[in-house]
Amino acid sequence: MNTNIKSELLKRMSAGIEQPVSGQQLADEYGLSRTAIWKYVKELEQEGYEIGTVRKKGYYLIDSPDSLMPAAVQQYLQSQNYGQKIEYIEACPSTQLVAHVEAQNGAPDGMVIIANEQTAGKGRLSRPWSSAAGKGIWMSVITRPKLTPQQAPQMTLVAAVAIVRAIEDLTNLTPTIKWPNDILVKGRKLTGILTELQADPDRVKAIILGIGMNVNQELEDFPEEIRDIATSLYIEQGQSVKRAELTAKVLNHLETYVSLYVEKGFAPIKLLWESYADSIGKRVKISTLQDSYEATARGISEDGRLEVVLDDGTVRGIYSADIHI
Ligand code: BTN
Numbered sequence: 455m456n457t458n459i460k461s462e463l464l465k466r467m468s469a470g471i472e473q474p475v476s477g478q479q480l481a482d483e484y485g486l487s488r489t490a491i492w493k494y495v496k497e498l499e500q501e502g503y504e505i506g507t508v509r510k511k512g513y514y515l516i517d518s519p520d521s522l523m524p525a526a527v528q529q530y531l532q533s534q535n536y537g538q539k540i541e542y543i544e545a546c547p548s549t550q551l552v553a554h555v556e557a558q559n560g561a562p563d564g565m566v567i568i569a570n571e572q573t574a575g576k577g578r579l580s581r582p583w584s585s586a587a588g589k590g591i592w593m594s595v596i597t598r599p600k601l602t603p604q605q606a607p608q609m610t611l612v613a614a615v616a617i618v619r620a621i622e623d624l625t626n627l628t629p630t631i632k633w634p635n636d637i638l639v640k641g642r643k644l645t646g647i648l649t650e651l652q653a654d655p656d657r658v659k660a661i662i663l664g665i666g667m668n669v670n671q672e673l674e675d676f677p678e679e680i681r682d683i684a685t686s687l688y689i690e691q692g693q694s695v696k697r698a699e700l701t702a703k704v705l706n707h708l709e710t711y712v713s714l715y716v717e718k719g720f721a722p723i724k725l726l727w728e729s730y731a732d733s734i735g736k737r738v739k740i741s742t743l744q745d746s747y748e749a750t751a752r753g754i755s756e757d758g759r760l761e762v763v764l765d766d767g768t769v770r771g772i773y774s775a776d777i778h779i
Pocket of ligand 1: 547548549550572574575576577578579581583585591592593594635636645646647648664665666667
């Protein structure tokens with residue numbers, strides 16, 4: 455199935471009844487028959503799209519389902535690579551596992567694995583990640599930036615900036631970033647990022663960015679134990695969001711910011727990241743496996759560590775910890 459034609463159809467049909475898209479014109483452009491275009495229209499209808507026709511003029515979109523199928527996402531893409539190849543899976547244990555195999559088998563830069571449901575979603579520090587069917591965005595983006603393994607952890611911060619930007623594009627919310635990888639709204643977790651690496655000692659082969667975004671859940675959709683710490687866009691703004699459009703916005707921004715990072719280094723990303731960070735200048739509690747202490751967060755370092763000032767004035771850079779404000 456050619457998702458390019460379906461995404462092109464969706465894009466053009468979205469202008470509505472005023473500007474229907476002509477089957478003949480599309481057939482000519484793609485060197486296909488009008489019947490072939492009509493078959494794509496029927497397939498879209500089977501996927502839940504409501505499509506109207508204006509006699510002798512063509513097709514237009516009446517309503518679309520909240521689908522994450524490739525064509526649904528790709529109609530909103532402005533990227534060169536990111537999202538141009540999408541593997542959509544209705545349900546799987548974790549998109550990270552699929553992405554690792556795909557990356558080993560030579561998946562191109564920017565290939566995305568999307569699941570409508572994960573049955574064993576993975577969070578940081580081996581925690582589970584609740585991934586209910588049809589409610590959120592559960593995806594793994596395979597990236598192949600020219601970076602050293604030491605530069606890889608900053609990709610989490612790059613991804614966080616891209617995600618915040620995408621949320622700002624589609625809502626009136628003002629998300630904040632909690633170091634290193636949580637995106638919060640009013641202190642509750644909306645999104646998590648899990649960054650995993652395939653590398654030689656001196657060279658990154660692939661960085662797999664696992665992104666989990668809570669989009670259309672109601673509170674009861676979350677397991678009871680996380681109801682007081684988790685949230686979704688729907689809960690925060692009382693309105694659902696089309697997951698396909700949000701997915702594409704994340705991928706568009708991600709490609710832009712990853713290129714910025716590779717070309718200009720971490721400094722511009724650091725500035726953006728700090729402008730969204732909720733902890734800078736604040737007193738924080740830092741918990742690691744070894745100990746737990748309080749300090750004042752100062753910013754992030756060039757290599758993505760959180761810099762905190764201890765009460766005796768010493769500055770410490772933190773690689774991995776849980777932070778509480
Ligand atoms: C965290 O905050 O702990 C990170 C959560 C990452 C969840 C995403 S959902 C898509 C991808 N597949 C997984 O199993 N995990 C990541």
